Amino acid sequence: MDGTARLALPLIAPGQAQKEMTHNEALALIDLAVQAGVTAARVDAPPATPVIGECWIVGDAPEGAWAGQAGALAGWTAGGWRFVAPREGMSVWSAGDTMAWTFRAGLWRRGELRGLSLRVNGRQVVGAQAAAIAAPSGGATVDAEARATLSAVLAALRGHGLIDT
Structure with missing residues (x-):
């Protein structure tokens, strides 16, 4: 085996001469991959004057x-x-657009968050999608403005994916 299974970091072979070369190469790759941060994402051409330590997500x-x-x-x-x-x-912070990029299903995706709920100060403010709510209809007294407002609120909740359609 020439490299590690996950990041393909070079391994030192038994009896290998100049072990420091392999070890230093592995450290350089770890430095890029662990807690990664990039200058920009989806860049196709290398910069003309890069600074040591700068990193990019290469484009398509x-x-x-x-x-x-x-x-x-x-x-x-x-x-x-x-x-x-x-x-x-794998997740990477991009200084160029101040967003996290995550590699999922073979693509780098910008700013997508995944989870079961969103909590602020310990209080859940967004959870799993709720069941569909029917639009207002019927009733003894019909208030067109109230119905229009309720319909707009329901449309916004559906549009944000907070309730089913």
Whole structure:
């Protein structure tokens, strides 16, 4: 086995000479992948003057030194470009758009959050989608303005996915 199963980090072979080379390469890749932060996402061309430690999510049509690295994390190091292939569930903070990017189902997705509920100060403010609510109809006294308002509220709740359609 040449590398680790998840991040393909190089492994030191028994009896290997210059073990520090393999070890340092693994550390450089870990530095890119763990608690990753990028300058920007979906960039196809490497910057002309990168700074050591800067990192990008490579776009779908990479060119130059990034050719063949679509979707990878590209980081500039003292030894040149290093690439880390994304893994399912990997998250990266992008300073360029101040959003989290998550790799899911083979694609980098910007700003998508997943969960069962949203809590603010310990109080649930959004939970699972509620059942459908029928639009107002019938009744002895029909108030057109009230019905229009209720219909608008229900449409907004449906539009945000908070209640079923």
